[in-house]
């Protein structure tokens with residue numbers, strides 16, 4: 001159960017830390033062009049192992065990825081305040097053209113989990129370079145779905161694990177909150193609030209939508225980067241692969257729209273096992289088409 005992480009900045013290191021705390025794997029290898037950084041993060045995170053789970057943590061060059069079951073790709077630049085994810089494309093494309101072939105040289109059978117933004121376009125690029133769609137997974141809107149669930153749960157005053165709600169489409173400004181299928185205890189969200197006599201109206205819905213859609217920008221303006229939420233999301237996806245869990249997760253991958261975007265998918269040992277067609281309202285379907293258009297325009301730059 002060996003996992004590699006390429007790019008051990010905020011996101012890569014936090015994902016590794018989350019994997020050790022959760023016991024997601026038994027071996028973790030960090031690779032970064034900044035070798036000193038990778039070494040230091042590996043040493044620091046290894047010290048969490050004796051008080052959490054037995055995970056062997058080390059750093060090395062690409063050759064250290066040999067036999068990895070999964071490799072997380074988190075190398076690349078992140079957004080500055082005011083920047084969109086799509087504005088990172090040119091810079092991160094160049095980095096992936098170097099990173100992905102290097103990973104494949106030593107770990108040709110690994111599932112590749114793409115985290116670098118703009119994650120949907122980087123997923124398409126990785127599929128192109130790897131020539132394999134099933135074994136490439138974009139972290140997509142797993143983080144956004146978690147944000148959606150957290151905000152609904154806070155309003156409903158229930159455990160977020162009992163809120164089922166998906167964000168689909170781009171991991172970015174055009175993402176689509178699938179309100180029509182969001183539920184708590186099998187009850188739609190508006191009905192859940194109505195039964196409890198708790199206020200529910202379009203303003204509450206708009207506030208949650210804004211909270212999910214603007215989460216990254218707000219966190220980045222306060223502390224330069226987001227990493228705890230995505231770190232946990234990456235550990236969750238990694239476990240689905242390493243333990244062949246067949247977990248339903250809104251990961252990104254190629255679609256009938258001609259671009260990679262997030263839909264609910266079954267994720268297991270071989271990567272994406274199945275894409276599920278979500279039941280959407282007409283308005284949500286239109287919003288998903290729009291999101292696909294935004295991504296098609298970005299992919300055209302590749």
Ligand SMILES: NC(=O)C1=CN([C@@H]2O[C@H](COP(=O)(O)OP(=O)(O)OC[C@H]3O[C@@H](n4cnc5c(N)ncnc54)[C@H](O)[C@@H]3O)[C@@H](O)[C@H]2O)C=CC1
Pocket residue numbers: 006007008009010011012031032033034037074075076077078079088092095098099114115116117118119139140143171225226227230
């Ligand atoms: N998918 C998601 O939900 C999220 C994605 N991200 C994205 O993750 C990426 C990484 O973000 P941070 O960790 O905050 O950035 P960071 O700047 O802290 O770390 C990036 C790391 O990549 C390394 N790197 C750069 N070029 C490389 C190369 N050619 N080979 C190997 N390593 C290389 C750097 O040395 C650095 O350690 C960004 O694109 C960011 O936008 C961030 C949050 C959430």
Ligand SMILES: CC(=O)C(=O)O
Pocket residue numbers: 079085117143215216226230
């Ligand atoms: C930065 C980013 O993609 C996020 O936190 O959603």
